[in-house]
Amino acid sequence: xxxxxxxxxxxxxxxxxxxxxxxxxxxxxxxxxxxxxxxxxxxxxxxxxxxxxxxxxxxxxxxxxxxxxxxxxxxxxxxxxxxxxxxxxxxxxxxxxxxxxxxxxxxxxxxxxxxxxxxxxxxxxxxxxxxxxxxxxxxxxxxxxxxxxxxxxxxxxxxxxxxxxxxxxxxxxxxxxxxxxxxxxxxxxxxxxxxxxxxxxxxxxxxxxxxxxxxxxxxxxxxxxxxxxxxxxxxxxxxxxxxxxxxxxxxxxxxxxxxxxxxxxxxxxxxxxxxxxxxxxxxxxxxxxxxxxxxxxxxxxxxxxxxxxxxxxxxxxxxxxxxxxxxxxxxxxxxxxxxxxxxxxxxxxxxxxxxxxxxxxxxxxxxxxxxxxxxxxxxxxxxxxxxxxxxxxxxxxxxxxxxxxxxxxxxxxxxxxxxxxxxxxxxxxxxxxxxxxxxxxxxxxxxxxxxxxxxxxxxxxxxxxxxxxxxxx
Ligand code: ADP
Numbered sequence: 001x002x003x004x005x006x007x008x009x010x011x012x013x014x015x016x017x018x019x020x021x022x023x024x025x026x027x028x029x030x031x032x033x034x035x036x037x038x039x040x041x042x043x044x045x046x047x048x049x050x051x052x053x054x055x056x057x058x059x060x061x062x063x064x065x066x067x068x069x070x071x072x073x074x075x076x077x078x079x080x081x082x083x084x085x086x087x088x089x090x091x092x093x094x095x096x097x098x099x100x101x102x103x104x105x106x107x108x109x110x111x112x113x114x115x116x117x118x119x120x121x122x123x124x125x126x127x128x129x130x131x132x133x134x135x136x137x138x139x140x141x142x143x144x145x146x147x148x149x150x151x152x153x154x155x156x157x158x159x160x161x162x163x164x165x166x167x168x169x170x171x172x173x174x175x176x177x178x179x180x181x182x183x184x185x186x187x188x189x190x191x192x193x194x195x196x197x198x199x200x201x202x203x204x205x206x207x208x209x210x211x212x213x214x215x216x217x218x219x220x221x222x223x224x225x226x227x228x229x230x231x232x233x234x235x236x237x238x239x240x241x242x243x244x245x246x247x248x249x250x251x252x253x254x255x256x257x258x259x260x261x262x263x264x265x266x267x268x269x270x271x272x273x274x275x276x277x278x279x280x281x282x283x284x285x286x287x288x289x290x291x292x293x294x295x296x297x298x299x300x301x302x303x304x305x306x307x308x309x310x311x312x313x314x315x316x317x318x319x320x321x322x323x324x325x326x327x328x329x330x331x332x333x334x335x336x337x338x339x340x341x342x343x344x345x346x347x348x349x350x351x352x353x354x355x356x357x358x359x360x361x362x363x364x365x366x367x368x369x370x371x372x373x374x375x376x377x378x379x380x381x382x383x384x385x386x387x388x389x390x391x392x393x394x395x396x397x398x399x400x401x402x403x404x405x406x407x408x409x410x411x412x413x414x415x416x417x418x419x420x421x422x423x424x425x426x427x428x429x430x431x432x433x434x435x436x437x438x439x440x441x442x443x444x445x446x447x448x449x450x451x452x453x454x455x456x457x458x459x460x461x462x463x464x465x466x467x468x469x470x471x472x473x
Contacts, residue, residue, distance in 0.1 A: 005189025046190030245405030404446030
């Protein structure tokens with residue numbers, strides 16, 4: 001834990017495990033509600049000085065953190081693979097993506113523009129300035145244990161806010177490494193504080209009720225997000241919520257089925273399916289279903305699961321036993337309701353994989369709305385294919401979910417692409433593209449997938465208040 005510039009290691013601790021091997025890889029301070037409150041007080045005390053720094057000074061710290069993160073890319077990636085499980089190449093990519101947010105917001109810090117507005121009164125002028133929201137509490141997940149931190153810390157610090165962050169209990173070591181980078185970059189004491197804890201509830205309670213916290217930014221599951229947003233409501237704290245998804249991936253019959261299947265195989269199994277923008281329902285127009293499935297089956301069948309430190313493995317472990325159970329329950333439910341199992345379908349235990357949480361890359365076809373997998377977020381290596389016949393039907397099916405985060409469209413017909421893009425109720429849409437994310441692009445969901453946007457120009461707005469001055473002259 002880092003509170004007011006001081007690392008606290010001599011308190012009660014909890015263990016961190018490698019999900020690929022079950023091995024303990026570290027012990028981390030187990031923070032309490034009192035620690036969280038002290039961290040908020042430290043952030044509150046550090047706020048006036050940080051807010052009144054020039055944007056150029058804040059930008060310089062973020063820029064140094066960006067450089068340091070790139071210098072430490074390999075080290076951080078190895079730690080991430082050991083702590084979270086994703087293949088090393090994916091960890092390297094994530095560290096780069098994480099660093100991009102630091103650079104982007106180092107730049108945006110200098111572009112927090114105000115405005116002057118003409119008045120109807122000749123003796124009046126309106127002056128509008130943007131000002132830091134204040135102390136920000138942040139709660140982050142384990143699936144992207146570095147980039148989800150910088151996507152919040154970057155804009156919050158750029159805007160002049162001070163922060164208390166609680167990382168997920170499975171990946172606190174990555175969070176510690178990120179905070180060490182900020183310390184090395186010269187961030188003043190108390191400006192960013194880290195509270196690690198094995199039980200998130202008491203920390204969350206302090207974040208939502210401490211009067212000094214003016215904003216809560218959360219990435220995680222929809223139920224927890226709703227709970228925290230409700231807990232913030234009595235004090236009308238600002239909230240940003242990046243929550244679950246249930247992405248439709250629509251492949252029209254004018255698309256190249258082989259190209260589309262390759263795209264699905266890449267994006268679906270990224271991070272072993274543990275991503276909120278992972279395709280959860282793959283809608284394929286019936287005329288091209290066979291060649292699509294043939295390519296996907298070959299690809300999925302050829303995926304090798306194992307420790308992410310071995311470059312031969314493209315599928316890492318799931319984060320824990322509960323994740324394995326959820327995935328298996330969805331697969332068994334789908335098969336018992338008539339889905340066709342084309343690859344995988346069970347936990348992997350051979351060759352030492354029983355020590356970790358491995359599930360075979362799985363392909364299901366003939367998935368229907370009655371199945372759990374059609375509605376519940378999967379968060380695992382399971383591709384679920386739903387055949388369809390007609391454009392209007394598929395748009396209605398795609399929108400038939402409470403989630404609204406990411407969606408994907410494959411078609412060669414520009415008009416159809418635009419029609420579908422405009423009708424889908426999702427915040428992020430890839431059109432013949434499986435990676436519609438970047439520090440420069442707004443990330444966020446509609447409906448129960450969240451509130452607010454991260455990254456892009458919008459990302460810093462989430463940490464700013466608008467202040468109006470009306471002047472009589
Ligand atoms: P997941 O299912 O992906 O683990 P969660 O929403 O449970 O998603 O976790 C995301 C983050 O939310 C983690 O940092 C976790 O510790 C935190 N969290 C979970 N429950 C609470 C809670 N009641 N209060 C505050 N934080 C919580």
